[in-house]
Amino acid sequence: MPIITVEHLSKNFKVHKRRKGFWGSLGSAISREHDIIKAVDNVNFTLERGELVGYIGANGAGKSTTIKMLTGILVPTSGHIDVMGLTPYHRRKENARRIGVVFGQRTQLWWDLPVIDSFELLKHIYEIPDSRYKQNLEFFCELLQLHPFLSTPVRKLSLGQRMRCDLTAALLHNPEILYLDEPTIGLDVVAKEQVRQFLKQINAERQVTVILTTHDLNDVEQVCQRLIIIDSGKIIYDGGIDVLKKQYGKTRMLIVDLAQPYSDIQLEGVNLTRREENRIWLAFDRDTLPASEVIAQLAARYEIQDLTISEPEIEEIVRRIYKFGMSQ
Numbered sequence: 001m002p003i004i005t006v007e008h009l010s011k012n013f014k015v016h017k018r019r020k021g022f023w024g025s026l027g028s029a030i031s032r033e034h035d036i037i038k039a040v041d042n043v044n045f046t047l048e049r050g051e052l053v054g055y056i057g058a059n060g061a062g063k064s065t066t067i068k069m070l071t072g073i074l075v076p077t078s079g080h081i082d083v084m085g086l087t088p089y090h091r092r093k094e095n096a097r098r099i100g101v102v103f104g105q106r107t108q109l110w111w112d113l114p115v116i117d118s119f120e121l122l123k124h125i126y127e128i129p130d131s132r133y134k135q136n137l138e139f140f141c142e143l144l145q146l147h148p149f150l151s152t153p154v155r156k157l158s159l160g161q162r163m164r165c166d167l168t169a170a171l172l173h174n175p176e177i178l179y180l181d182e183p184t185i186g187l188d189v190v191a192k193e194q195v196r197q198f199l200k201q202i203n204a205e206r207q208v209t210v211i212l213t214t215h216d217l218n219d220v221e222q223v224c225q226r227l228i229i230i231d232s233g234k235i236i237y238d239g240g241i242d243v244l245k246k247q248y249g250k251t252r253m254l255i256v257d258l259a260q261p262y263s264d265i266q267l268e269g270v271n272l273t274r275r276e277e278n279r280i281w282l283a284f285d286r287d288t289l290p291a292s293e294v295i296a297q298l299a300a301r302y303e304i305q306d307l308t309i310s311e312p313e314i315e316e317i318v319r320r321i322y323k324f325g326m327s328q
């Protein structure tokens with residue numbers, strides 16, 4: 001049985017239409033007109049327990065609105081949501097006890113209190129038994145290396161330290177689902193990698209279902225197995241990342257260091273896309289031309305010093321889908 005079921009979910013917002021000029025403003029004050037904005041439009045999907053899912057879209061695509069409805073913050077205009085047998089916006093408190101939420105630009109920790117005091121307060125809010133609290137706190141402190149700054153006020157933490165503490169705060173009560181909205185925003189490379197490894201580990205060890213919204217597609221590629229893309233309120237892709245790459249990332253790149261800067265590079269079925277002195281970038285379609293054939297053509301005509309095959313990145317694939325649509 002799915003842990004989350006979303007059926008025909010829609011959310012509309014009324015936006016006040018402002019008229020221009022003095023008389024227009026006066027008329028707006030007397031008689032208001034509104035535009036209807038469809039933030040989420042007939043969205044359907046199911047999630048199984050223990051899935052790691054990337055839910056992505058451009059700004060205004062509807063991803064944050066969807067998450068807010070799943071967590072019970074917003075009420076849908078139409079459609080139905082089932083989260084672990086509950087309708088989240090009807091039973092908000094019960095739903096909140098079974099989920100964890102982390103928003104990258106906001107914190108659920110108390111700003112002027114030491115980190116450990118925030119954890120103790122959350123223990124009482126969620127009514128976590130002493131034994132479970134101690135076990136979880138030690139587990140997360142060890143895994144995320146929190147011990148050195150447990151007594152530090154939250155306002156004095158670095159962004160990476162605060163994010164590790166926010167993840168701990170969201171998971172102290174053993175939620176079955178973790179919603180993450182931009183959890184690595186502003187983090188350096190090391191801190192991002194710590195967060196990614198942590199998410200994979202709690203998923204593997206505790207079967208926590210993770211829904212990740214982010215603009216950093218490296219997060220999705222390294223953490224998630226499944227990708228849902230939403231655009232203008234509608235889901236335009238729902239499936240595996242490997243399937244997406246195979247279907248929409250057909251162009252591979254061969255990066256070649258030649259022995260000399262040959263003036264004329266011509267190979268059948270291959271496009272020269274870039275050149276820097278002796279280094280060239282050659283693009284080819286994986287479905288029509290094997291890499292071995294490209295290399296054979298190249299070696300027969302030019303002296304090669306080194307070469308590398310580059311697979312298409314998920315970020316470039318998604319960018320092309322936004323630009324050209326799924327039919328590219």
